[in-house]
Amino acid sequence: MSAPTLPRVTIIGGGFAGLHAARALARAPAQVTLADRRNHHVFQPLLYQVATAALSPADIASPIRHVLRKVRNCRVVLGELTRVDLARRQLYFEDVAVEYDYLILAAGATHSYFGRDEWAPIAPGLKTLEDATELRRRILLAFESAEYEGSEDSRRRALTFAVVGGGPTGVELAGAIKEIAAQTMPADFRFIDTTTTRVLLLQGADRLLPSYPPDLSERARRDLETMGVEVRLNARVTDISSEGVRVGEDFIPASNVFWAAGVRASPISATLGVPLDRSGRVIVAPDLSIPGHPEVFVCGDLAAATSAGSGLPVPGVAQGAIQAGNFVGSLLSRELGAIARGKTAPPRPAFSYFDKGSMATIGRGRAVAQIGRLHFAGMPAWLLWGLVHIMFLVSFRNRVMVMLSWFWNYMIFSRDARLIIGNSRLNITLPRDDPVRPRPTETAA
Ligand SMILES: Cc1cc2nc3c(=O)[nH]c(=O)nc-3n(C[C@H](O)[C@H](O)[C@H](O)COP(=O)(O)OP(=O)(O)OC[C@H]3O[C@@H](n4cnc5c(N)ncnc54)[C@H](O)[C@@H]3O)c2cc1C
Numbered sequence: 001m002s003a004p005t006l007p008r009v010t011i012i013g014g015g016f017a018g019l020h021a022a023r024a025l026a027r028a029p030a031q032v033t034l035a036d037r038r039n040h041h042v043f044q045p046l047l048y049q050v051a052t053a054a055l056s057p058a059d060i061a062s063p064i065r066h067v068l069r070k071v072r073n074c075r076v077v078l079g080e081l082t083r084v085d086l087a088r089r090q091l092y093f094e095d096v097a098v099e100y101d102y103l104i105l106a107a108g109a110t111h112s113y114f115g116r117d118e119w120a121p122i123a124p125g126l127k128t129l130e131d132a133t134e135l136r137r138r139i140l141l142a143f144e145s146a147e148y149e150g151s152e153d154s155r156r157r158a159l160t161f162a163v164v165g166g167g168p169t170g171v172e173l174a175g176a177i178k179e180i181a182a183q184t185m186p187a188d189f190r191f192i193d194t195t196t197t198r199v200l201l202l203q204g205a206d207r208l209l210p211s212y213p214p215d216l217s218e219r220a221r222r223d224l225e226t227m228g229v230e231v232r233l234n235a236r237v238t239d240i241s242s243e244g245v246r247v248g249e250d251f252i253p254a255s256n257v258f259w260a261a262g263v264r265a266s267p268i269s270a271t272l273g274v275p276l277d278r279s280g281r282v283i284v285a286p287d288l289s290i291p292g293h294p295e296v297f298v299c300g301d302l303a304a305a306t307s308a309g310s311g312l313p314v315p316g317v318a319q320g321a322i323q324a325g326n327f328v329g330s331l332l333s334r335e336l337g338a339i340a341r342g343k344t345a346p347p348r349p350a351f352s353y354f355d356k357g358s359m360a361t362i363g364r365g366r367a368v369a370q371i372g373r374l375h376f377a378g379m380p381a382w383l384l385w386g387l388v389h390i391m392f393l394v395s396f397r398n399r400v401m402v403m404l405s406w407f408w409n410y411m412i413f414s415r416d417a418r419l420i421i422g423n424s425r426l427n428i429t430l431p432r433d434d435p436v437r438p439r440p441t442e443t444a445a
Contacts, residue, residue: 008101009102010034010091012081013106014064015301016300016321017300017322018034019064019394020321021332022074024328025074026072030332030336031073031075032074036076036077037080039065041061041394042060043061043392044127046059048173050417051139052177052415053139053180053416054405057129059402062395062397079094081268082094086274086293089295104296104329105302106298108266108301109263109264110266111127113262122241122242123240136417136420137423137424138256140418141427143159145426146159147190156198157255158428160200160252160256161199161200161256161258162200162252162256162258165204165260166205166207167210168209171362178227179363180415181195182194184415198254201224202245203235208220208221212368213370215375216377221233223366236248263316274292275291281301282298284298286306286308286350287331287349287351288305288328288351303324308351310352310355319356356371357371361385367384386406
């Protein structure tokens with residue numbers, strides 16, 4: 001007699017939600033497949049540190065195969081899901097159709113330019129390692145260009161950075177760029193004073209970090225301004241070009257514009273043909289399944305879920321994804337176990353999100369934290385932020401490497417991953433009357 005075939009559970013996405021779902025299914029009587037279009041998991045909360053040369057890409061990423069090597073019932077597949085046919089229970093990876101019995105969609109989110117997608121090449125966002133190394137390239141190249149610029153105006157434009165969006169990513173990025181300019185770069189350049197670098201943080205709302213309590217928003221603003229970042233609140237960006245950024249009627253010449261203003265769900269949700277919210281997230285039932293499709297679950301940033309405990313929306317943060325992934329994996333594991341034993345599946349519980357608090361770092365020794373009713377800032381918040389981020393990195397190697405890098409950076413004010421990878425051509429403007437500006441080495445002598 002042949003062994004009964006195990007149900008096929010497919011997970012899309014090796015982010016926080018997908019990895020935790022796979023781990024929670026480790027003992028389930030199922031053939032689990034996790035597919036991701038990349039071969040690595042990325043710890044997104046530290047992407048801005050790669051973008052600002054404090055960490056290397058490998059410090060915050062781990063191969064998904066390695067992360068799941070001990071989950072014996074799970075195989076890992078490298079592939080990009082392009083479409084889901086819910087009625088036929090089929091997934092399309094390009095032209096290849098694959099069937100599933102249960103599906104866990106955890107494909108996360110991407111940038112939203114609020115209908116102005118033409119801004120994307122000029123003002124890149126930060127979501128993947130490719131984005132982070134591109135931002136790093138642009139930041140480092142800006143200083144290189146400024147060193148050779150022919151006029152004061154163009155030098156000033158090269159050294160102006162505008163970060164659009166005052167949520168945690170915008171705050172962290174703006175603070176880190178100012179720190180590079182003020183602490184790391186001055187000794188490396190001969191012809192420019194990098195401390196004059198202008199960093200603007202443009203926030204459409206009336207305060208930074210809108211999801212945090214107002215006192216912490218205010219503290220973040222004060223800290224950034226103390227560091228020299230120009231914070232503009234109620235600043236609605238109306239245009240972005242290679243020359244700069246327009247805020248209402250005001251034009252700010254800036255060669256470097258970065259986007260940290262909005263996210264929308266992975267485009268895969270649009271292929272499902274089910275109700276989505278305004279950000280393209282799938283509106284899920286209390287057990288995180290798609291209404292009418294109890295065999296399909298959505299978790300993490302791709303889901304518009306409501307917490308059963310509080311009745312509030314589950315936020316698009318790492319904890320939301322981790323808890324939802326664990327919840328779906330455990331629920332399915334119990335259900336498949338009962339079915340395998342010839343019993344009826346237990347009733348499905350509703351997902352409740354437990355808010356463990358939020359933290360954002362602003363700069364060296366500066367951060368804000370909220371844990372329950374406790375709000376605090378400064379060095380204690382910064383140390384806690386560091387500890388929590390180390391704890392949640394998925395591999396032991398990453399934890400050690402990040403700790404060592406941070407210790408080194410802290411001791412000598414350094415950011416050693418200052419590598420320009422990709423196009424390193426300078427984009428400089430020579431003045432008409434001085435077409436051959438002496439090279440710095442010639443004038444320095
Ligand atoms: C710059 C930045 C900073 C952040 N900082 C914080 C923070 O400080 N604290 C916090 O709690 N949260 C933070 N977040 C949010 C947090 O990282 C996300 O909420 C979390 O990563 C969501 O997890 P997820 O598993 O839903 O999606 P993701 O982690 O985005 O994973 C999705 C996975 O799906 C894969 N994928 C996508 N589309 C496809 C496809 N079509 N086919 C195959 N694979 C696909 C992707 O490659 C990826 O591996 C930050 C996010 C960003 C971008």
